[in-house]
Amino acid sequence: MKKETWKELTIGTINLDAGNSVKNLTGTWRSGKKPQFIEEKCIQCFFCWLYCPHSAILVEGGEVKGINYDYCTGCGMCSVECPPKEKAIIMVKEEAKLAEGGAE
């Protein structure tokens, strides 16, 4: 990729590429633990979606379907807030990182 210089900047450095931070894969920060989704225990309450600071809950066809590890930072709030007695999200140990950052 050719490095941009100030000559390519928009006036006022207006960023016209709305929402382009999706290219930052925050999942690369995760270390030690990651959430695991157990579909059959899920009651589709959407609390995990609500309480995920990094938009890492996968929702497809109006249902919670799992975790997007590209963005999950492993904070664990989804698991703590998951209401069923037998939780549908549990935190498990993670040895290796699953996401590689800096992708264009």
Add this chain to the structure above:
Amino acid sequence: MAKLKDLAAMEDRLVAGHGMCLGCGIPLIFKIILRATEDPLIIANATGCLEVCTTIFPRTSWNVTWIHSAFENAASTIAGVESMYKALKKKGRIPEDKKIKFLGVGGDGGTYDIGLQALSGAVERGHDIVYVCYDNNAYANTGGQRSSATPFGASATTSPEGAESPGKLQRRKDLTKILVAHNIPYVAQASPNRWQDLYKKAQKAFEIEGPAFLNVLCFCPTEWKYDESQGIRLAQTAIDTCVWPLYEVENGKYKINYIPKEKKPVLEWIKPQGRFRHLFKEENAWVLEEYQKQVDEDWEELNKLAKL
């Protein structure tokens, strides 16, 4: 009543890939607030964690028109945009039926402290804006300096606990009350753990004509120093101890939106947080006692106001 499933189906106005910390409360607050209107939105954001972490050049996490504002004047910036919108409407350059909502945003440093004058002026002039303060009790983005929102007794980098001091020795400023004193149509306090309440308040704030102010408690694992998975639990404790009462003041009329079944001791709020750890030293027992007294006084006063 809003359903989370429907909210989840709405477009994200603040997208993934921002740099806020693990377990941060800010994105949760705005996930709800930004869905409380379907109208186009223009946001002015004072510098602070939200502003910095969502716009690290050349990226942005914003899917709406968003303006970086200096630390001290987010309210002035958004008031100016709203004035321009009105002027252009008058000139016929914006269609009469086109609706746009205007939102000013800042942390407690940018709102309680350095941005207070701008905010006071903007709401006093009656601009049709919503201003949201996410109150994480500190200047978090620059490493956790104390603000006027930092609780009594909390340790912060500029009010450190140690041999000379038991943490911050000044009582927390009650900004919500200051906004109420401006006699604006709508002022409310909310917390992300009561998302329905926050959502309704944000809807009201956007719908009401004239200035509206929301003060939202925002947990910050980095500066409060607790296990980052516990943010929502901690916010629940804040409302159960009445450290952060949920209430609204609509056209001068107070309403408490959450009354704990059993008011818990402030001790439960401070226990999980490292910034209060020193309050368990024998010589600091009085600080905790004083903090409890302040919380009790404020809660009692609020209850009196709500009965008027």
